[in-house]
Structures are given as structure tokens and as C-alpha cells.
Amino acid sequence: MPDQKLYLVSYAPYWHNGSSVRARSYDYILAALPAVFMGILQYGVPAFRVVAFSVSCAVLWELLLNKAMKKPVTIVDGNAAVIGLLLAMMLPATAPWWAVLIGALAAILVGKWVYGGLGCNPLNPPMVAFAMLMLSWKGVVDFNAALVNFDLGFDMAYPPASLKYFGASAVEDFTVWGLLMGRQSGGIGTTFGLGLIAGGLYLILRGHVRWEIPASFIAGILITASLFHVSDPARYGAPIFHLLTGSTLLAAFFLIGEDSSSPVNRIPMFLYGALGGFLTVLIRSIGIYPDGVVFAVLLINICNPLLDKIRPKAFGKGAQDA
Amino acid sequence: MIQRPFFNLGRRPQLPYPVLSQDALGALKDLPPPDRAVLLYKGPGLAGASPSIKRGDGVRTGQRLLLESGGAAPLVATVTGRVADISSQRGNLGKTYSSIGIDVTPRDEQDGEFFKIHKEGSPEQMLGYLEALPGMPSLSPLLPKAGPVRILIISGMDRDLLITSNQFLLKTETDALAEGIQRLKEMTQPDRIIMAVPPGSVSDAEKTGAEISVVRPFYPNGNPRLIVKDALKKAVPMNKSLEEAGIAFLGVDAVIALQPALVKGEIPIHRVVTVVNKDMGAIHARARVGTPVRKVLEALNIETGHGDRVVIGGPMTGRTLYAEDEPVLFDTEGILVQDRSHILPVSDTHCLNCGECVRVCPARIPVNILIRFLENRLYQDAVDVCDLSYCIECGLCSYVCPARIPIFHYIALGKHEFAQQMAEEAAHA
Ligand code: SF4
Ligand code: SF4
Numbered sequence: 001m002p003d004q005k006l007y008l009v010s011y012a013p014y015w016h017n018g019s020s021v022r023a024r025s026y027d028y029i030l031a032a033l034p035a036v037f038m039g040i041l042q043y044g045v046p047a048f049r050v051v052a053f054s055v056s057c058a059v060l061w062e063l064l065l066n067k068a069m070k071k072p073v074t075i076v077d078g079n080a081a082v083i084g085l086l087l088a089m090m091l092p093a094t095a096p097w098w099a100v101l102i103g104a105l106a107a108i109l110v111g112k113w114v115y116g117g118l119g120c121n122p123l124n125p126p127m128v129a130f131a132m133l134m135l136s137w138k139g140v141v142d143f144n145a146a147l148v149n150f151d152l153g154f155d156m157a158y159p160p161a162s163l164k165y166f167g168a169s170a171v172e173d174f175t176v177w178g179l180l181m182g183r184q185s186g187g188i189g190t191t192f193g194l195g196l197i198a199g200g201l202y203l204i205l206r207g208h209v210r211w212e213i214p215a216s217f218i219a220g221i222l223i224t225a226s227l228f229h230v231s232d233p234a235r236y237g238a239p240i241f242h243l244l245t246g247s248t249l250l251a252a253f254f255l256i257g258e259d260s261s262s263p264v265n266r267i268p269m270f271l272y273g274a275l276g277g278f279l280t281v282l283i284r285s286i287g288i289y290p291d292g293v294v295f296a297v298l299l300i301n302i303c304n305p306l307l308d309k310i311r312p313k314a315f316g317k318g319a320q321d322a
Numbered sequence: 323m324i325q326r327p328f329f330n331l332g333r334r335p336q337l338p339y340p341v342l343s344q345d346a347l348g349a350l351k352d353l354p355p356p357d358r359a360v361l362l363y364k365g366p367g368l369a370g371a372s373p374s375i376k377r378g379d380g381v382r383t384g385q386r387l388l389l390e391s392g393g394a395a396p397l398v399a400t401v402t403g404r405v406a407d408i409s410s411q412r413g414n415l416g417k418t419y420s421s422i423g424i425d426v427t428p429r430d431e432q433d434g435e436f437f438k439i440h441k442e443g444s445p446e447q448m449l450g451y452l453e454a455l456p457g458m459p460s461l462s463p464l465l466p467k468a469g470p471v472r473i474l475i476i477s478g479m480d481r482d483l484l485i486t487s488n489q490f491l492l493k494t495e496t497d498a499l500a501e502g503i504q505r506l507k508e509m510t511q512p513d514r515i516i517m518a519v520p521p522g523s524v525s526d527a528e529k530t531g532a533e534i535s536v537v538r539p540f541y542p543n544g545n546p547r548l549i550v551k552d553a554l555k556k557a558v559p560m561n562k563s564l565e566e567a568g569i570a571f572l573g574v575d576a577v578i579a580l581q582p583a584l585v586k587g588e589i590p591i592h593r594v595v596t597v598v599n600k601d602m603g604a605i606h607a608r609a610r611v612g613t614p615v616r617k618v619l620e621a622l623n624i625e626t627g628h629g630d631r632v633v634i635g636g637p638m639t640g641r642t643l644y645a646e647d648e649p650v651l652f653d654t655e656g657i658l659v660q661d662r663s664h665i666l667p668v669s670d671t672h673c674l675n676c677g678e679c680v681r682v683c684p685a686r687i688p689v690n691i692l693i694r695f696l697e698n699r700l701y702q703d704a705v706d707v708c709d710l711s712y713c714i715e716c717g718l719c720s721y722v723c724p725a726r727i728p729i730f731h732y733i734a735l736g737k738h739e740f741a742q743q744m745a746e747e748a749a750h751a
Binding site: 004005006008009013014015016017019021024077117118119204205206207208209210259263264265312313314316317 | 324330331559560629631639687722731
């Protein structure tokens with residue numbers, strides 16, 4: 001061609017709705033910020049240190065793995081940063097640097113890349129890392145031991161642990177409003193209920209988190225906890241208490257809805273969420289861990305591929321259309 | 323480009339079809355005939371050693387040219403002139419075309435053969451002749467050998483977004499349409515005739531005397547399979563063609579094209595196309611079939627540059643052009659010009675499993691699993707586990723994918739490769 005005018009040739013469609021992986025990641029980060037800020041406000045520099053270090057480590061591990069595996073560099077998609085941030089949110093402000101470093105490696109390597117990277121992980125990466133830290137170095141994530149030197153003006157005992165070991169009377173002093181406003185001890189980004197709910201609603205409205213999953217998870221928690229509570233009010237906490245303590249809200253809005261490890265069809269989403277809520281309360285009430293969220297989430301992650309097999313028949317295939 | 327709303331609550335995208343209203347139709351622009359017309363025969367053609375024409379031969383409007391010895395691969399000329407070149411071309415996914423360039427003489431000379439058939443021949447002969455018009459959709463569902471036509475569905479919807487040719491014709495050529503439908507009715511004696519139209523065209527469609535099925539004007543409701551489901555309140559199983567189900571499906575454009583032929587024995591030579599400029603402004607233009615896209619754009623003063631995209635059809639399912647030499651044919655509903663600054667590149671990011679595609683798919687296909695099979699070329703599994711063959715080809719999955727995977731391209735390739743595999747197995751069996 002004399003004028004070298006070449007057209008771009010590609011396959012349909014020629015429109016795109018403009019969504020991208022990067023935008024999703026940044027929205028997650030944005031949504032998490034209120035809860036993170038509250039944590040930093042409460043615990044000060046130590047909390048900031050954990051958050052900053054965790055995010056940097058996650059991104060650096062991702063970069064190193066990209067290079068080691070000779071794959072395209074994927075840190076710009078923001079997923080590693082999200083993983084680092086969510087991990088930091090679950091950790092206490094006193095988490096030592098080596099635990100954060102190892103945790104970030106576990107999340108990025110064992111949680112994500114051994115399966116092939118973004119979208120291939122069957123389990124939630126920050127949860128995998130947290131579970132590993134919990135099983136390997138119990139003290140690191142024992143909130144009562146970790147936060148013993150802080151006095152923020154409220155009961156610094158970790159609420160789920162108090163409930164577990166001392167019964168419902170030990171947590172009588174927590175008010176719903178106090179829990180919502182973060183007047184409880186716990187992970188850096190898990191205590192500010194209102195912030196987590198606001199962030200979660202933002203993600204749902206933006207369409208990044210399917211409402212079915214948090215809704216059914218919360219319903220699962222409330223219903224199961226009510227049953228326990230009714231059976232023995234002195235021993236088992238009130239449903240709302242379960243909902244607002246530990247990492248329940250963080251899990252509901254930021255962890256269980258993670259794309260790769262959660263179902264995409266509607267009925268499976270409901271089952272998945274409800275099962276998660278049920279298991280959380282079950283482990284808290286009769287298991288050995290004060291906060292059941294970690295293992296509940298990993299268990300439902302495992303169920304996900306099976307659950308997602310429940311799907312409608314294709315158009316023009318089933319009896320419903322023919 | 324219609325972007326996702328900031329807050330979308332995970333709902334399906336609502337992509338409205340443009341709905342034309344009577345007072346905002348705009349003028350129809352008549353384009354001059356080209357100096358050099360190109361006619362395409364979509365099929366192998368040119369396989370026989372001696373096509374009935376060669377370079378330098380004179381061609382009359384309406385003349386039937388045979389591209390293979392033995393009378394196969396007929397193509398009806400829509401211009402008068404002299405054959406300048408004959409070639410075969412390759413298109414997407416192994417498709418082959420024969421292309422005939424004709425230097426057009428300004429005065430049309432009519433070939434009498436069709437007129438004679440119209441007078442004396444049978445409907446089969448007539449439809450067989452018309453089917454050979456370049457780009458004319460298959461008319462075989464109208465023929466008795468396909469079994470009786472039980473239902474004739476005429477779509478006044480356009481298949482793709484931005485394109486409004488069918489709506490425009492429905493509003494501006496209502497009488498011709500009614501007459502065409504009447505002729506088709508006499509020829510095929512269907513039990514029912516249904517017109518599927520967007521809400522704004524109901525009163526026009528009623529003038530044809532057909533039953534009306536109102537289609538909600540949101541993409542992909544203009545898809546033939548979905549129109550049929552809407553009109554009949556049940557879907558034709560995907561393992562059956564519409565024809566096998568006794569349904570003849572035609573667009574308003576096809577009926578308008580057939581009308582002069584069926585009524586007066588005149589070979590149709592024009593078609594109305596929607597030309598969508600870079601600013602998404604649409605113009606309706608009537609072009610001689612065979613006019614190269616370049617001439618259409620020139621006549622409408624639409625400039626294109628390096629790196630732009632020129633699409634035959636609409637933004638969801640159209641086909642991009644390598645060069646502007648491709649002609650307007652009877653199935654050219656529209657031409658879309660996209661500025662290079664509006665083009666979002668696809669990516670090779672892995673699927674996130676976000677499920678957007680699954681929730682948007684009108685065929686309820688588990689696209690998140692399907693894409694994994696397709697990326698790994700496991701076509702058999704794609705068909706068995708993920709219902710690949712049930713895809714109605716709307717392109718929405720690619721449109722919503724945040725990983726920007728060219729899913730629809732993978733699907734087209736998958737269907738093609740699977741058909742290929744099946745053919746090979748059949749040959750070896
Ligand atoms: S193109 Fe995609 S969204 Fe449309 S029917 Fe096929 S798989 Fe479903
Ligand atoms: S929309 Fe894209 S990223 Fe999301 S599940 Fe479908 S293919 Fe995967």
C-alpha cells in the first residue's frame with residue numbers, strides 16, 4: 001500500500017465495558033482503607049509498619065516469582081498488593097517483621113503461584129498465609145498475647161477468645177455500637193465493623209463482590225449462632241456478637257468472595273456463603289479455635305468446585321425452553 | 323462504546339439498541355454506483371477448471387455467472403460491465419471466497435433470464451436464482467423440500483447494536499415490505515407469519531398484516547434464536563436448525579431485497595446500510611451491491627487512518643476488514659468505523675474466575691470453565707462439559723471480561739476446530 005494505511009484487524013466484539021483487573025484491585029484497596037485507617041489510628045506506628053511491610057513484601061515476592069518463572073510482570077494488576085493488604089488486616093499490630101515476610105511469601109507462593117497464578121488458586125491466598133502462621137507460630141496471631149501491652153481504653157481481651165474460654169458473661173460489656181466502631185481488640189483491619197461494612201457495600205455496588213455471598217454468609221452466621229445461643233445463652237454468644245467480632249466481617253466482604261476461590265452461579269453462591277457462616281460459628285462454638293473464620297473459609301474454598309457444578313441447563317438444551 | 327456504570331451491583335449490562343422514531347429517521351443517502359464493483363461468492367467456488375466467465379467478458383445486470391464447471395457456484399451480477407479480475411481469497415477461520423471485480427459501465431443492461439423464470443418458472447427456480455445474489459442469506463427454508471414452512475418469522479430488529487437498517491427499512495418501505503410478505507405468504511403457505519419488532523415500530527409492522535411480537539430492545543434480543551424464543555414462547559433446541567423446526571427466518575432487509583424480484587421479476591441491486599462514523603453518528607445509505615467499502619466511505623466523507631478499525635456489521639459481532647476493497651453485499655447490515663483511540667486491546671491475562679461472563683451469557687454457558695478448556699485446546703471437553711455448541715454467538719462474554727480475554731474469538735476458533743476434528747474423524751471412520 002502506498003500510504004501504508006493499515007487497519008487493525010481483530011475478532012468481535014469491538015466494544016468492551018471498560019472493566020479491568022487493575023481497576024478491580026484498586027477498588028478492593030480503596031474499600032479496605034477505612035478499616036485500615038482505623039487500625040492505624042488505634043495502634044499507631046506499629047500497625048502502619050505491618051501494613052506497609054506486608055504490602056511491599058507481597059508485591060516484591062510477586063515480582064521475584066515473575067522473574068524466577070520468566071513470566072510477564074504482573075505486579076501492576078494490583079492483585080499482589082491486595083493480598084498483602086488483606087493479610088496485614090488480619091494480623092495484630094505487633095506482628096514481627098519475619099512473620100509478615102513469611103506470611104506474604106506463603107500467600108503469594110503457596111496461596112497463588114503454585115497453582116498457576118491469578119485466577120487459578122483454589123484457596124484464598126491471604127487466608128492460606130494466615131492459617132500457616134497460626135499453625136506454625138501460634139504466638140504471632142494470639143491476639144491476647146500480642147496486644148497485651150496496648151491500652152486503648154476498652155477491654156483488650158480478644159472477644160472471641162473471651163467468649164470461648166469464659167462464656168457469654170465475659171463479653172457482656174461489649175456494645176453493638178462499640179464493636180461497630182472498632183472498640184475491640186483484633187487484627188489491624190478487622191475491628192472497625194462500620195468501615196468494613198461500608199467498604200463491603202462499595203464493592204457490592206461496584207459489582208466486584210456478588211451480594212449473594214456475603215448475604216448468605218451473614219445469614220449463615222446469624223442463624224447458626226441463634227440456634228446455639230438459644231440452646232445455652234450462658235455459654236454461647238449472641239448472633240450479633242459473632243457477626244461483629246473476630247474476622248467475620250472482613251471475611252464476609254473481602255475474603256470469601258475472592259474471585260478464584262468462590263462460585264459464580266447463583267445457587268452455589270448461596271450454599272457457599274451459608275456453609276461458610278455455619279462452619280464459622282460451629283468452629284467457634286464447639287471447635288478448639290476461638291475464631292473459626294480461617295478454617296471455615298478454607299473449607300468452603302475446597303467445596304467451591306463441587307458446588308459450582310450446580311448450574312442451569314444451557315439455552316435450548318433443557319426441558320425448560322424446549 | 324457503552325461503559326459499565328460505576329455502580330452496577332453485578333447486574334447484566336443493559337445495552338440498548340438504538341430505536342428509530344418516525345420523526346428522527348434522517349434522510350436516506352443515495353450513493354453513486356462504483357467504477358469497479360466487487361462481487362463475492364462465499365464458498366469454495368473457482369474449484370472447477372473453467373468457470374463460465376473469464377477476464378474481459380461482458381456481464382449484464384442480473385446475469386448468472388457460474389464459477390465452476392458443471393453449473394455449480396452460481397453468482398448473480400448486480401452491475402453491468404466487464405470482468406476485470408477473478409480471484410479466490412481466504413477469510414477468517416479457513417473460509418474461502420471467490421471474488422470477481424467488474425469494471426462498471428454506467429448504463430445498466432438487464433439480463434432477461436430471471437424475468438423469464440419469474441413468468442414461467444416454479445418458485446424453486448426463482449428462489450434458487452435469487453439465492454445466488456452476492457451475500458443473500460439462504461432461502462432454502464422457504465422451499466418445500468425443507469418440509470412445509472410452518473412459521474415465517476420476519477425480524478424488524480437489527481442483530482447488532484448501532485445498526486438500524488432493518489428498522490429504517492421497516493419505517494420507510496412499509497408498503498414494499500407488506501407486498502413482499504404477501505408474496506412470500508402465497509408462495510410458502512405458512513401457518514403463521516410473525517413480525518418481531520422493537521416497540522417503536524409496532525404500528526408500521528401492523529400494516530403488513532402479520533402477527534406482532536414485540537422485542538425488548540436490549541442486546542442481544544435481536545439474535546434470531548432469541549427472537550424465535552420470544553415469538554413462540556419456547557426455544558428451538560440448539561441441536562436443531564430453525565429450518566428443521568419448520569421456521570423460516572428472514573430479516574426485513576431480505577424481504578425488501580426479494581420484493582421487486584418476487585412481484586415484478588426485477589433483480590434487486592441495492593441495499594440500505596447503516597454507516598456508523600467514529601463519533602457513533604449513523605447515516606443510512608443506499609448502495610449498489612458490489613460497491614467497495616472504500617467508495618461508501620468516500621461518498622460519505624468519512625476519513626479513516628492508520629490503526630483504525632473498519633467493521634462490517636456491528637460492534638458486538640461484526641467482522642473487521644483488512645482492506646476497504648470488500649464490497650457491500652446483501653447481508654451487509656452496516657459499516658462501523660472505529661477510531662484507533664477507541665480501541666481497547668485484548669490481553670493474555672488468565673481468567674480470574676470472576677464469573678461476569680457466566681452471568682451475562684444468554685445461553686447459560688459456564689464460560690469461566692469453557693475458556694480454560696479452549697485455552698488448552700481441549701475442544702472435545704469444551705463441547706461435552708461446557709456446551710460449546712450451545713453458544714448463540716452474541717459476544718457479550720468478551721465484552722464484560724475484566725481480564726479482557728478474547729473469549730468470543732476463542733469460541734469461534736473452538737467451534738471451527740471441533741468441526742474440523744469431527745470431519746477428520748468421519749473421514750477416517
Ligand atoms: S458469545 Fe459468550 S456470552 Fe454469548 S452466548 Fe456465546 S458464550 Fe454466551
Ligand atoms: S469474565 Fe473473564 S475473567 Fe471473569 S470468569 Fe469470565 S473469562 Fe474469567
